[in-house]
Amino acid sequence: MPDTVIEATSLAKSFGSAPALDGLNLTVRAGEVHGFLGPNGSGKTTTLRILLGMLRADSGEARLFGSDPWAEAVALHRRLVYVPGEVALWPALTGGETLDILGRLRGGVDGNRRVQLIERFDLDPTKKVSSYSKGNRQKVALIAALAADVELYLFDEPTDGLDPLMAEVFREETMLLRDAGRTVLLSSHVLSEVDAVCDRVSIVRAGRTVETGRLSDLRHLQRLAIVVQTAHELHGLEDIPGLHDIDYDGSILRCTVEAESLNDLMTHLSAAGIVSLESRPPTLEEMFLRYYNRAPA
Numbered sequence: 001m002p003d004t005v006i007e008a009t010s011l012a013k014s015f016g017s018a019p020a021l022d023g024l025n026l027t028v029r030a031g032e033v034h035g036f037l038g039p040n041g042s043g044k045t046t047t048l049r050i051l052l053g054m055l056r057a058d059s060g061e062a063r064l065f066g067s068d069p070w071a072e073a074v075a076l077h078r079r080l081v082y083v084p085g086e087v088a089l090w091p092a093l094t095g096g097e098t099l100d101i102l103g104r105l106r107g108g109v110d111g112n113r114r115v116q117l118i119e120r121f122d123l124d125p126t127k128k129v130s131s132y133s134k135g136n137r138q139k140v141a142l143i144a145a146l147a148a149d150v151e152l153y154l155f156d157e158p159t160d161g162l163d164p165l166m167a168e169v170f171r172e173e174t175m176l177l178r179d180a181g182r183t184v185l186l187s188s189h190v191l192s193e194v195d196a197v198c199d200r201v202s203i204v205r206a207g208r209t210v211e212t213g214r215l216s217d218l219r220h221l222q223r224l225a226i227v228v229q230t231a232h233e234l235h236g237l238e239d240i241p242g243l244h245d246i247d248y249d250g251s252i253l254r255c256t257v258e259a260e261s262l263n264d265l266m267t268h269l270s271a272a273g274i275v276s277l278e279s280r281p282p283t284l285e286e287m288f289l290r291y292y293n294r295a296p297a
Contacts, residue, residue: 005030005152005183006051011060012207013046020046022207023060028185033178035194035215036187038204044187045085047204048156051185052082064152081106081145085157085187087137089129095140096125102144114147120169134161146173153177156187171196191281223256225280226265231273240264 006028013021021043028034038044049055050062053073062069064076089098103109121139138161159167174197177184188194195215203211229252242261247254257265
């Protein structure tokens with residue numbers, strides 16, 4: 001298997017007058033779990049469909065395992081699985097019958113592995129798909145995908161509709177794939193999910209990749225949000241390095257702070273007498289807004 005499994009260069013795609021991709025670049029290395037992040041409408045799903053050979057790019061180049069997914073879709077699909085965020089299944093079939101069909105379409109899967117996944121995801125395979133919730137339909141697709149022994153797994157919002165316990169099962173299974181040397185491209189809105197399993201991430205804005213790297217290395221996107229009330233007025237906030245987005249009304253401070261500056265801020269706050277303090281990591285939406293506000297239009 002080549003060192004680079006996915007290579008997309010300057011991908012452009014428009015639907016009528018609306019551009020979906022505008023020069024997007026993406027590189028996914030063999031054996032890594034790669035997070036693909038961006039708000040709705042940023043171009044993630046369009047990119048995945050081009051990589052699957054379901055859409056043809058207007059310009060640019062996409063390669064899977066060094067091959068063109070538009071020209072070699074059938075051969076490449078034998079080496080990958082794909083789970084969309086919205087799963088459409090046969091309503092008259094049971095979950096087990098659906099898994100049987102999906103397995104036969106792949107030429108067969110490990111039956112013991114499938115049974116194990118059915119138990120892990122707590123799916124009742126005897127019920128008809130028409131009675132399933134969105135989360136249970138998602139489980140069927142995930143079980144079918146994870147039971148397949150392939151080189152590349154493409155997940156587009158795979159935990160949408162799953163409860164937190166089942167989302168944790170998915171994260172554990174993804175880490176097992178990484179440990180087995182498989183490659184995963186994970187499109188997600190859930191920062192904790194991405195942070196838990198991904199080796200690197202690519203952040204997409206308006207059809208372009210604007211950041212690529214490890215989340216821990218993207219320090220400008222990893223500030224803590226602080227809300228604190230003090231007994232005495234604060235002074236000299238502007239002298240604290242790594243403090244951003246300061247909103248202070250004389251008693252309550254709202255700000256964001258870089259991790260390496262947290263001790264300096266806490267020392268400053270303690271001297272003023274902390275009455276209440278709330279601290280939390282940024283949500284994915286806040287990360288996007290922070291980047292979008294500083295990036296050129």
